[in-house]
Amino acid sequence: MEIEERLRALLLQGLAGEARDYERFLAVLSTHLRAFLRRRLGQWPDEVEDLVQETLLALHNQRHTYRADMPVTAWAHAIARYKLVDWFRAHAVRGARNVPLDDVNELFSTQDQDAAQARRDLGLLLDxxxxxxxxxxxxxxxxxxxxxxxxxxxxxxxxxxxxxxxxxxxxxxxxxxxxx
Incomplete structure (x- = not known):
């Protein structure tokens, strides 16, 4: 999985002190988190960006918990899911029990396809x-x-x-x- 490898490399370099790579990690991951949260907060689109930022802050604060033998996406997904559950609880959203939280394949699949198509189109233009x-x-x-x-x-x-x-x-x- 290309995105998994890229995120892992950027995170590990960031944890080793490469600030620029850590910034790239957060930027790439935020795109995927935004898509993940947007699908789950369809009725509350104004909340998506706040939750993305809260999730990124939680990831930053918990970066010491990342284990290099663990997939970055699984680690990030778990933190995003907890932030989403916290938001549902804080807003006492009725029907929140019916919102799918664990569809890991959705976390990156659509965005990967969109990103791959955009890279291809950009490559053609740059050529x-x-x-x-x-x-x-x-x-x-x-x-x-x-x-x-x-x-x-x-x-x-x-x-x-x-x-x-x-x-x-x-x-x-x-x-x-x-x-x-």
């Missing part, structure tokens, strides 16, 4: 750009590398990286406008 625009966008905007790191990696100057990102994004925006 239309020359390397001097495509590579800076991939490294800076998608992978989160700095301009300096990207310059070293690609052999471009720092200003060429900045210009490549700017011109590449402008070209992508024009192509997207042309598609709609």
């Amino acid at each position: 239309t750009l020359p390397d001097k625009q495509r590579l800076p966008i991939q490294h800076v905007k998608l992978e989160g590398l700095s301009v300096v790191e990207t310059a070293r990696l690609t052999g471009l100057s720092e200003s060429a990286v900045k210009v490549g990102v700017h011109r590449g994004l402008k070209a992508l925006a024009a192509r997207i406008r042309g598609l709609t």
Whole structure:
């Protein structure tokens, strides 16, 4: 499961002190948690974001409980489920006993498919750009590398990286406008 491996790697690197990887872990996980909670709080859509934030805070506070031999998604799902149950109790929601809490397959499946399709579409769009625009966008905007790191990696100057990102994004925006 690709998302499981990615989340596990980011979390372990984050726990080892890599702040940037920990931020990425929280960002990726929040997308999946949002989908999980949105399905269960269909009647209360305004509550989803608050519960996502509460769950992320609980995950952060309980990060020391994560065991490297345990799937990250199972650990995150358990904490999200407890937060959801707490919310139902606090709001005395009638019928909360009928809300499915344990469908683990739902936690990531839809979002994985959507994300895979978006990555494929983005990849096709990026392939239309020359390397001097495509590579800076991939490294800076998608992978989160700095301009300096990207310059070293690609052999471009720092200003060429900045210009490549700017011109590449402008070209992508024009192509997207042309598609709609």
